[in-house]
Amino acid sequence: MVSERWSASAVEGLISLPLESLLTRDYEADPALVHERLRARYGPVAPVDVLGVPVWFVLGYDEVLHIMQNARDVWSKRVDHWRAYAEGRVPADWPLLALLRADNSGFHDGERHRGLRGAWIAGLRPFQEPGSEQAQRLERAMVRYCDDLVGVMAEAGPTGRADLxxxxxxxxxxxxxxxxLGLTIERGEDMVEDQWRLLDGPDSAGAYQRLNAALLELATAKRQRRGDDLPSYMIEAKPDLTDEELARELMMLSxxxxxxxxxxxxxxxxxxxxxRLRESVSVGAIEEVVNRVAxxxxxxxxxTFRYARTDVKLGRFTIAAGDPVMLSIAGAHADPRFAGALARDSVRSTxxxxxxxxxxxxxPSQRLAAQMSAIAVRRLLDRFSALKPALPADQLPWRPSPFVRALRSLPVHYELSRSFAGTPRAESAVEPSPPVGGEDGGDGRPRSGLVAFLRRLRRGQ
Ligand code: HEM
Structure with missing residues (x-):
């Protein structure tokens, strides 16, 4: 429900329209139904309220693509272009405000954006270049991480129930x-735990502070002593990046x-x-499955929002300068003008x-994210001879989020493959690449803190 602070000044197009709340239980359960209802009522652009704030929700494939491409520079990602924000009408405690005000490449335009983005592209390049030494080392590490995670699950027995x-x-x-990040083992444990807490609590605010401090410290350390890691490559590509800027960029990783x-x-x-997918997975077509699911x-x-710099016609409405739009990738993919043109049974998805x-x-990280997904799923299916959902699909819990379509849990009944007799190797769950500053846990002995954390996750603590 939109608050009075908006309706009191009902002079603008967006807020004078009846606004449907987007993030309802219906949306959490089945966003596709809500998208179709909005599309039927308004067309490719719908006025909605997001947690009490009026926003244009863009569901048309052509419209979403057009805004992303931004050929005429109509759309800004800077929050100060949001008229309602500039006029003080967005409550200071509105839950998404801190994110939209973030001072990093995702929320900048123009030169500043290009400079920071260039650092990301250069920083990720060695890990994404097929056949490079860093990419090969990373791939081997990924396989080990998968085995370690399966190993912790397998401690409960060769058959059982797990939350994937x-x-x-x-x-x-x-x-x-x-x-x-090229972290030392010790620091790695703390950061994994804090990244988890940041998103899921408890103590999300504390986790944010600690992560921020840790990343700043890391940025300073990497500037003094470079390694074969993302922060070092980013500094190399953009030497004028300050430690604070680098820490803010790395914070986006969570x-x-x-x-x-x-x-x-x-x-x-x-x-x-x-x-049918399980079959194709077993013949090695996993990258295709990842694309199909994406x-x-x-x-x-x-x-996150973009803001119109000028009045602009979109769908059936005129978006006023300063209005926010929220692009819906899921909505665009379901747009009949796009989805209807796809051949459902083709072997390769578009x-x-x-x-x-x-x-x-x-x-800038598509290749890496798709590779991580393919390795994780392939290794999982190799390690288990049977994985069956423990809940019917319509009862699976999804996390309420304006941005991510993410399962809160994925309970399964499993049966380990006979060939997998793995137990977790405490020393490999966080492997530095290579350790910077000579720290490897201090005494060179394997550290088990992270494995203990994973065990706590297993027990749902
Ligand atoms: C499945 C995983 C991922 C998905 C679906 C995804 C998707 C996206 C999308 C849609 C954008 C554009 C946002 C916009 O236009 O407002 C984006 C931007 C970005 N992504 Fe990814 N991403 C993923 C993983 C990653 C990973 C693992 C990294 C880094 C290691 C990464 C780094 C970035 C960066 C730095 C940007 C900002 C680029 C810019 O503003 O120029 N992403 N991502």
């Missing part, structure tokens, strides 16, 4: 993050890894519930989808 979201799909990208964990869970769900159930369902964005803000 909490125990596998979501922690896996956090372990990969430590490798990318969100990106959350999307990756969500995609992994969505692919696992598809692979264990769709017998298309059918995009992990990043809706994007790459013309928007799950990785498009235009100047397009995801």
């Amino acid at each position: 979201a909490t125990q596998y799909g979501r922690p896996f990208p956090l372990l990969v993050a430590n490798h990318l 969100g990106f890894l959350d999307f990756t964990g969500s995609l992994i869970c969505n692919v696992i769900l598809e692979a264990i519930t769709n017998p 298309l059918a159930n995009p992990a990043l369902a809706n994007l 790459r013309a989808h928007l799950a990785w964005g498009a235009g100047p803000h397009r995801c």
